[in-house]
Amino acid sequence: MAQPKQKIAEQEQIDADILIIGGGTAGCMAAVEARQLNPKLKVVIMEKAHIDRSGCLAGGMNAINVYLHPGETPESFTRYVRWQAMGLCREDLTLSMIKEVNPAVKRVEEWGLPVLKDEKGNYSRRGKWNVKINGEALKLILAEAVAKSKTPVLNHTVATNFILEGNRVVGAFGFSIHNKKFYIVRAKATIVATGGTSGIYRPNNPGDAHHTMWYSPFNTGAGYAMGIRAGAEMTSFEMRFIALRVKDIIAPTGTLALGFGAPQVNAKGEQYMKTRYAHLGGEGAPTPIRVYAPTQEVKEGRGPCYLDTRHLSPERVRELKASYLDMYPQMPLYLAANRIDPSKQPIEIAGTEPYVVGGHCQAGYWVDKNRGTTLEGLFAAGDIAGGVPYKFVSGCWAEGVIAARAAVEFAGANKHGKIGTTQVKREMERVHAPLARDKKVATGVRPREIEEELQKMMDEYAGGIGTFYEMDEKRLLVARRMLQKLKEQTKHLIAENLHELMLAHDVIDRIDVAQVLVEHLIFRRETRWPGYQTRLDHPKLDDDNWLCFVNSRRELKTGEIKVFKVPYEQVVPGDRYKP
């Protein structure tokens, strides 16, 4: 399609008390909380798409997956999460998060979210920690609450870097795709809530279907990359998340397994979770094991693997489809377009490409109990914050609340920082560079080309789908070298228009995230999370040497990524390998 030449036409400075980067699950709740705590504060959201339908919740949700039902306690939840995470998580953060979850769910129900209830008026359960909802419009509901809180939103604005004054974050830069502006947002306190990273590894589907994936393909790791470039301390990138999903359409399987009681079976009809993995909890084994097991079945010649739905009546199949329509409507369409009747045919499953996320796993900013990062004035919430691997939607709300409280306090106690003019000029040039470069030279590369190169090499050398997620030091060292070369190539990125400029920065960010990821994978010399992090050269779990967090920090001057151990602290007593 022929388009006129595009460029960023003007710059605009906005002053805010609190800047929230990312108007998703965590960011929306943070904005509402901050404005409630202090209505005098000016809170601004910088959002990459449009807040009404952006991020992970675009299509909706059919369940809240973290909730304390009667009889459970913050401690019982923390024990569960620790067991899920193979005995290692930030227990202090898990405890502080879960204490905020139920009030947050109540709040969103009051905003209009339909929550299913039993005859007694209690929330309907779906599994131990889950609540059934009709959440098709969940994102619209959150956006409406933000609008009512009178928080201005910079929609369609791509965040590119933090503004730094020494070790303090004093705002952020971004560019708008629709109004062609470069924004300089100055803030006393900043909350980063941009979500996790997809698209680092080769995805399940090729070509036309490359974005037929579960995690949002538009969560490209901007918030991680900005933190990495600013020298923030990161944790646990090596605990990648690989989701067990319906093959090809990559639909969530919790609905099938928890909501409709479908067990895993292999090609021989064996329920291998109940036999080979009985010692780890069978069908209810920790999440990494539930994806490791079918991967092993396929590798050892007993695949394909399925979730067996053949016990379902036609009425239950209808309920199953209805359940997906609230969250992942493409799943019933997929069944219809493949002549699959789940009551007659089991549903084939597969692991996804590895994602870097802090809401299902614990990759992210190293934060204190207030969700303060190691950079002054910067707080992190949701998928971008590390240490708590079982947040999901309601946990992200909880973290939004916690981060907002701390940001409000910080903004009240601090003045605006100074923004150097050279810093602005340098960033404006960096952001604009792919548009400014000559499009006709042979060395020019397009964002999609670098993206595919990144995904191919990560798949082959850093444990992607193609290698059953397995890795060893020799191949990881190749990945390190190849990433360095890729980074060099980003100097030749070209973009025709502002949409492609966004894609160029997406891939630049993904490479920065991938570099940190690979350093973490090299560093942890054990196998802590089979599937998520399988080291062929160090196949055993090793509590003597590796019951600790792996953290990292990129040196601002040299660009070197320093990786180091940080001690784990047990807060809740009990066997760490039992729920």
Place this chain on the structure above:
Amino acid sequence: MAIIIDEKTCNSCGLCIKLCPGDLLALDPNTKKAFIWDNSDCWNCLVCVKHCPVDAITLKLPKSIAPYDATLTPEMRKDKIVWTLIDADKKREKFEIKRKSVGGA
């Protein structure tokens, strides 16, 4: 293939361009109709299909994962969404699901 925009039906309102979570759509300066920069970048999330006021957009899953023709059409009503699913054998199913409507959307 992911979404098909019927240019004849498109009323150029720009709602799909505003709401696409990947910012994948734009208005063609010549025809004044919505178009998608690259159909392979579509997430199949149906946001544009749900919000289009004139039903000009259809989701068609990529051939490599959905070989037979099937359609899924959402109809947004006050407090509920009515879905019509037509499978490869033309069997039709309707689903009505409770939903909070927000600001007319």
